[in-house]
Amino acid sequence: MMDDMAMREAALDWLIRQRDPAFGEWEAFGDWLAADPDRAHVYHELAAADADVGEWFAAAPPAAAPVEAPPVANPVTRRRFGGWLGGAIAASLVAVSGYTVLQNRADPYSIETAPGERRSIALADGSQVDLNGGSRITLDHRNQRIATLDRGEALFTVVHDDRRPFIVHAAGAELRDVGTVFNVVSDRAGLSVAVAEGAVVYNPRGESVELGAGRTLHARANDSVVTLGTADPAAMVAWKQGRLIYDGTPIGVVAEDISRNLGLPVSVAPDVAARPFRGVIALDGQRDRFLERLGPLLDVRIERGGKGWVLTAKQK
Amino acid sequence: MRNSGGLETVFLENRDRLLRFLAAHGAGEGAEDLLQELWVRISAAPAGPVAQPLAYLYRAANNLMVDRHRALRTAERRDHEWSEATGATVPGVSDMPGGERTLIARERLRQAEAALAALGTRAETVFRRHRLDGVSQREIAMELGVSLSTVESDLRRAYRAMIELRSRLDAE
Numbered sequence: 347m348m349d350d351m352a353m354r355e356a357a358l359d360w361l362i363r364q365r366d367p368a369f370g371e372w373e374a375f376g377d378w379l380a381a382d383p384d385r386a387h388v389y390h391e392l393a394a395a396d397a398d399v400g401e402w403f404a405a406a407p408p409a410a411a412p413v414e415a416p417p418v419a420n421p422v423t424r425r426r427f428g429g430w431l432g433g434a435i436a437a438s439l440v441a442v443s444g445y446t447v448l449q450n451r452a453d454p455y456s457i458e459t460a461p462g463e464r465r466s467i468a469l470a471d472g473s474q475v476d477l478n479g480g481s482r483i484t485l486d487h488r489n490q491r492i493a494t495l496d497r498g499e500a501l502f503t504v505v506h507d508d509r510r511p512f513i514v515h516a517a518g519a520e521l522r523d524v525g526t527v528f529n530v531v532s533d534r535a536g537l538s539v540a541v542a543e544g545a546v547v548y549n550p551r552g553e554s555v556e557l558g559a560g561r562t563l564h565a566r567a568n569d570s571v572v573t574l575g576t577a578d579p580a581a582m583v584a585w586k587q588g589r590l591i592y593d594g595t596p597i598g599v600v601a602e603d604i605s606r607n608l609g610l611p612v613s614v615a616p617d618v619a620a621r622p623f624r625g626v627i628a629l630d631g632q633r634d635r636f637l638e639r640l641g642p643l644l645d646v647r648i649e650r651g652g653k654g655w656v657l658t659a660k661q662k
Numbered sequence: 663m664r665n666s667g668g669l670e671t672v673f674l675e676n677r678d679r680l681l682r683f684l685a686a687h688g689a690g691e692g693a694e695d696l697l698q699e700l701w702v703r704i705s706a707a708p709a710g711p712v713a714q715p716l717a718y719l720y721r722a723a724n725n726l727m728v729d730r731h732r733a734l735r736t737a738e739r740r741d742h743e744w745s746e747a748t749g750a751t752v753p754g755v756s757d758m759p760g761g762e763r764t765l766i767a768r769e770r771l772r773q774a775e776a777a778l779a780a781l782g783t784r785a786e787t788v789f790r791r792h793r794l795d796g797v798s799q800r801e802i803a804m805e806l807g808v809s810l811s812t813v814e815s816d817l818r819r820a821y822r823a824m825i826e827l828r829s830r831l832d833a834e
Contacts, residue, residue, distance in 0.1 A: 355818075358825075362817050364724070366798045372683065372720030380686035387688065390731035395828040396793075396821065397732060402770045403794050560796065576796060624725055625703045642702050 353382070357389040361396060397594075404575040453487040456496070462609025464586075473512060476501040476586050480606050499531040499606055501583055506544070519565060522547045524556070529582045533602055536567035542579040548572075588629040594622040597644055601657060604629075608636070611654025618646050618659050672715040673701060680723055687727040700726050770831060777827050781820055788813055789820035 360375055379385050459465050461480040468474055469490045477483055481498020491507070493500075495516040504512040504523045512523040516530050517537035526544030531537070539548060540562045548555040548563055553572070557563055562575040562582075581591030590603050598619030601612040607629050623644055629636070637655060641648040646657045673680070680700070684693045704722050778786045784806065791797045791805070792813075803813045 358818065358821055362792075362814075362821055364721075365792060365796070367796065368798065369721075370714065370717050372717060372724070373679070375724075376679075376683040376686045376720075380682070383688060386686065386727075390687075390728060392825055393728040394732045394735060395825040397728065398828050399774065399824040400793065402767060402774050576794065622729075624729065639702075639705075642699075 350388075353385060353388050354392070357385065357392050360389065361392055401594075404573065454484050455487060456482055456484045458482040459498070460609065461606065471507070472505040474503045476503075478585060478606050479609050495530050495532050497532050499529065499533075499585070499603075501527070501529045501586060503527045504544075517565065517567070519549050520551070522550045527583060528557075529585075533606075534567060535564075535599070535602065537563075537565040539563045540577055540582040542582045585629075590627040590629065592623050592625060592627075594624055597621045597623050597646065597657065600627070600644070604640075610637075613651070613654065613656050615656070615658040618657055621645075669704065669715055669718070673704075673719055676716055676719065680719060683720060683723055684727065687724075689727070696726065696730075773831070774824060774827060777823050778820060781816075781823060784808070784812075785816040785820050788816040789824075792817055793821075793824075 356378070360378065363369055363371070364375070379389065457465065457467060457477060459477050459479050459481050463479050465477045466474060467477065467483075467485070469485070471490055473490070475483060475485075475493065478499035478501075481500060482496040483498075483500055484494040484496055486492055491510045492513045493502070493515070495514060502512070502514060502523070504526045506512075506523065506526065512526075514521040514523075514530060516532040519537055521528070521530065521539060524545040524547065526546055527542040528544075528546050529538075529540045529542065531539075539546060539557060541557045541559055543559050545556055545558045548557060555563065555572070555574070557574075560576050560579050562577050563572060564575070565572045578591060578593065581593070584591045585603070585607055590600070590607070592600060596619060598614045600623050601614045601619075604610065604627070605612045625643060627640065627643065637648050644657065645660065647660050649656050649658070677697070681693050681697055684696050684700075689696050700719075700723050703726065704719070778789060781789075787806065788802055791802045792799065797805075799810060799813045799817070803810045806813075
């Protein structure tokens, strides 16, 4: 029998090795666990602690942001238009006024989808924009290297051109591609960017945060607090194939995705919204059956309310 | 989705192994139910091929058991806190306003970064590449031009430091 210290060390070794995406020794790990019932407990404690640590880092502010005094800025009271955010907002104002001043040159047009509808837009340079349901994008006939996501979700597959970067405006921020497949969501919660291939620069004239493949960024709507994270690149583009893949995403965000993808109004009780969800949601099949299946998957109760579907905590 | 057929076959063929794995995780009498729950989680499986279906299923089973442990712990903590009527809680799971949670999360991040920095630049880089960027140990060793055993020992130190910090904060 192992002493406690040795058991902890062995459990930690497993935990570290399992983080390798190619880890394949699950049987050996199972045998290790099975040899002593205490081992599972020790491992679970460590894995839970490690998951918490991962969450601390997932909420990291962008490294490029200059620190204003006081050193630990209170994100609640941060001025919305102040400090390093000013650059981004100024940049987007320039872009907006650009349309009116240069009307003889710019030739904008908008494409809008109904909730549950999807459209694929091919641009002249070979780039493609996949627009999810309930979304609106403004493009320009004269300049196909610029797009404004007015609301909703779009997946950009960009043919890179060093001399002419592809620029997306969304929620007051600017995103510049560095040869890329990336997904953008602009909704009530704020702006979310997920990079599947290549790299994107968030607010190149402001914070200038470069996001490589597998990186995500979220800028909250009410106070523009920026958080960075990681996600599986395959999961980012999966909605196009009718599936949504999550690894610890709050259920509130999952519900927004479902609303947009299926055109079903889905709201979430506050005690459920923050709960993390891991798994895959397939968007096929009939709606009633879909919601039937969704309840157990998310471990929530689903009811039809006055304004669509409502997710609440299960009664214990 | 429709071609979850392949995954389902692997799931059914390895039912007993997965049950044993869940049992080894301390599932006890609930192993059958948990296996069911596992299948519900993955039944809407990816349309694209899963490279290593059995490893995928094992990992999903492992995540299920860790999540379950976390949920139980959070519930216990909440009950405890409610009875003490204190405001302190862990990030991401409380009913506290988002702003306060963000503040606590930032403070924890600051402490975690300080603890990492104390381990030295190499160990910090190794940990970040591994834990946050998801890079394999071998690749990290190549990137930094150090041996695999150096990476292993750096990781062990860093994970240990992070987990210790988390236990300490938890006890506060």
